[in-house]
Amino acid sequence: MTTEQVATPRPLRKDAARNRELLIEAAREVFARRGLEASLDDVAHHAGLGVGTAYRHFANKYELASALMEQTIETIVNSAEQAMLVDDPWEGLVAFLEASLVVQTADRGLREVLMGVHDPQKMAQVHDRLFGPISELLHRAQQSGAVREDADATDLGFINGMMCTVADMAGDSSPDLWRRYLTMCLDGLRPGGTAFPTAALSEPEFRDAMANHKHTLTRTTKDTSAGQDAPAKAATPAS
């Protein structure tokens, strides 16, 4: 319908193209190490470029970051699909979790996106794409008797979240520590375990929880209950 040439209005000058690549590379490193708390200014400096250059190429850090993440997220979705091809259902499930965590633990910015720290919508999109494959993986493992029947797909989401926490806590000095706790959790997913005292979240509940998730130290909505439930004027009544 429309012309195809829209993608290349002008070829971009040589230095500009090079700097753009430098920026993307720098962003990858900076966001992976410090998360999206890093500013475009930081990225620019890390690339050895001026701030202006960065803002000329990308409107803001989220534009840059989401371009970067898109690709990685695709990787995760793919690994879910590939895990379905593994013969042993349990192995498949484990393979997926590990593959997905290898990527996540290496990239703090990605963890933040996946946990919906900055943009719940973005995260919701990702979950849309992942929920189906993950459910399948789980059900297949349950039908084969490898996973307890009362486990739920949202459990895998929480396990993922817990591993991210471990990665955050352990930091660069023990980058593989999460594997220890994943092993522990997976043993707890096997049949014959203690009955769960609490029901799993349903998928919509899970979605909600992630969206409203008050990340430690994230800016939250102001305290709107100010004074309403407190004695009006307290110890200084009007008369």
Place this chain on the structure above:
Amino acid sequence: MTTEQVATPRPLRKDAARNRELLIEAAREVFARRGLEASLDDVAHHAGLGVGTAYRHFANKYELASALMEQTIETIVNSAEQAMLVDDPWEGLVAFLEASLVVQTADRGLREVLMGVHDPQKMAQVHDRLFGPISELLHRAQQSGAVREDADATDLGFINGMMCTVADMAGDSSPDLWRRYLTMCLDGLRPGGTAFPTAALSEPEFRDAMANHKHTLTRTTKDTSAGQDAPAKAATPAS
């Protein structure tokens, strides 16, 4: 040695005393719900008082918060000691974890203090007091054959951290969800599980990890590597 009367220089006027109590009560609620991100201003408004009043009573929010927490932390230490009195070593261990998590999951500010979000020193103090009792609880359980031999006291620290994450994620709508995942983790602590692929952190390593723990979205040290590893001047060489 010194006189005892230092504690009461002046009796504090009636309204002042009352407002002080109101502030403490408000702080308890506000910090529990929103964590230490809340400002003294927030606490004051929640108490129905002016900001000035708050600052007259407490130099800053940390002074107020740590006074508040002290008491709760004591509770946790006590519950560790009481857990040693439980006959069944496994039950004792579980009882301690649950008791400590009941307190923590109900109070986001406490979680932050215990995770060392704001003040690593404070956290270190708490860990000093907890490490001994927790180790004992664990070893006793291991000797009774209830817990796998290769589990470590630091594992309990990470399990605790993971449960806090669950609590953060689940929020107020599912305040007990952590029990589900604690059950899962505890099953994974039982003897006969899959071999761990990674060694546990040693206690000093654990301490370090907590102290340097880059909490999601916490302000961190600036990127000091700016430009050093990047091509100097990039696409704009000096001549």
Place this chain on the structure above:
DNA sequence: TTGAAGCGGAGGCATGATCTCCGGAAAGCC
């Protein structure tokens, strides 16, 4: 009744992130 103690909250100070602007430096075409 009257001075001391306490209150409220506007606003000053500090921090830090985001993004703009424009003089000057390449790039690329002739």
Place this chain on the structure above:
DNA sequence: GGCTTTCCGGAGATCATGCCTCCGCTTCAA
């Protein structure tokens, strides 16, 4: 080489936000 276009750099404007002070007014209590 000359000349236009594109791009660069980074100081600093703008905005957001949190912390805390200050001072005119209110309330307490002797």
